[in-house]
Amino acid sequence: MRELGISIYPEHSTIEKDMAYIKLAHQYGFTKIFTCLLSVNGDKEGILQEFKTIISYAKSLNFEVTLDVSPRVFDSLEISYHDLSFFNNMGADAIRLDQGFTGQEEALMTYNPFGLKIEINMSSATKYLDNLLSYQPDLSHLTGCHNFYPHRYAALSYPFFIECSKKFKAHGLRTAAFVNSQDATFGPWPIMEGLPTLEMHRKLPIQVQAQHLFMTQLIDVVIIGNAYASEKELSRLSQVNASMPTFEVELYDTISSIERKIVLEEPHFYRGDVSDYFIRSTQSRVKYKMEEFPPTNVSEIQRGDILIENERYGQYKGELQIALMDMENSGKTNVVGHVSEDMLFLIDYLKPWQNFQFKIKE
Structure with a gap:
């Protein structure tokens, strides 16, 4: 099943605006939400409460929510990979590891008692995935997601994207990538010249980007990287037929x-x-x-x-x-x-x- 998603960045907006965006996306059939802890500063309890409110609303509309994290976030919030209760208490369905550990930690995390999915970064041509798989993770709780790139000209080339994506599909893992809204104005970082996975997509209409990703037959979930996409863009994206070009x-x-x-x-x-x-x-x-x-x-x-x-x-x-x-x-x-x-x-x-x-x- 192929799905559509949006991204929210609560630290750069308001709960009211995020909720309105989530509600609108729900009306157009979107089912995934990506949000980022990498750029968040503050105490552990404050972060928990801020994100918990908006995630709870998203869950009431049957969205699945992924939190983008890294080892640095684990360290700064004093979270152990043996105990993912912090993310569960937030209401998250998955955590995306923008940067990985050694592979063994990720494999152990796939067996967490909360059923959280562990999503790893797909935008790398290293042996990281092979190494992780050697530690026998629970594949039903392991997924992949590409990066997005706010710097113009820095996003992935198409051949490299294909090379990386095929590694994940060869193991039957569910995959995701980002498309860029031409109407959105912000992301997680101050620099924002769009947030696509593929550089060739940066200036294309959003429905064309999505159709391309689905036509590669390597991507299952297409997520709008920046916020907020316009209603016209949400509508056009919702009309993309993932199974028929x-x-x-x-x-x-x-x-x-x-x-x-x-x-x-x-x-x-x-x-x-x-x-x-x-x-x-x-x-x-x-x-x-x-x-x-x-x-x-x-x-x-x-x-x-x-x-x-x-x-x-x-x-x-x-x-x-x-x-x-x-x-x-x-x-x-x-x-x-x-x-x-x-x-x-x-x-x-x-x-x-x-x-x-x-x-x-x-």
């Missing part, structure tokens, strides 16, 4: 009613005999073989164009395609629309036989 498109005025129906209403899948030039969805030519498809917009084809073969292509008429590269148009192909430029790179992530769909770009 959805491409936002612009349709041209020349499109016919049948062509429009094919694009937006018919099911599509990537035909398995792969071409370098386009992604083929062929069932529409079967269903609509008796319909007319007169030539309309037969302009030169560009990468990302939505194509429907017209009647000049004989038995191929009605077939839908997504152009993978620029091509010459013989006059037999109607160019009916174009994949949104923000999402254009995602067509390369479709796999043969995979289902997909289109929606009008808002």
Whole structure:
């Protein structure tokens, strides 16, 4: 099951604002909350009470709450890895170790009597996970979560992200990563130029970031790293279909009613005999073989164009395609629309036989 989450930072806001944000996210189907103790200062009891109030409210709306901690937090609050009652008393469901111990401590923590999940940092290419697993942790209470990066250009490269993520998925561990709100204004630290996991996501619309993460098939939970995302962003993120890639498109005025129906209403899948030039969805030519498809917009084809073969292509008429590269148009192909430029790179992530769909770009 794939889930969506938000982040809150109580030390930088108010309980009232956090509660309003949590309530709004709940209305859009969000189920996870990430919050951070790394930047929190104060006495142990004061921190406990401050976070307990907001976590209690989140739990009343069935959110699962993860606290970001490190060995330094354990030391400063005089918490032993043998006794995680402090986090349980806060109401947390999981603690994320931004920095780890030796591996043995983490393994022991997975057997805590409170059922707290232990979440470890995924953004590392070291043997840390292998070392931890050698101490035989309870895998049902072990998960992974990537970092976020407030410094522009400092977030993960895509190849490195894939390398790190595959290590966790190879062991069947549940995984999470962060996306960046373009409307949010703060995070846990004074410097905040966005909070994505992947650098390539920093300026993209939030729904595109999430769709990309889900299309890698390596991430189970997508969390908005910064606060507060706008209601429009929460809404758009809630509409992302985690199991079926959805491409936002612009349709041209020349499109016919049948062509429009094919694009937006018919099911599509990537035909398995792969071409370098386009992604083929062929069932529409079967269903609509008796319909007319007169030539309309037969302009030169560009990468990302939505194509429907017209009647000049004989038995191929009605077939839908997504152009993978620029091509010459013989006059037999109607160019009916174009994949949104923000999402254009995602067509390369479709796999043969995979289902997909289109929606009008808002």
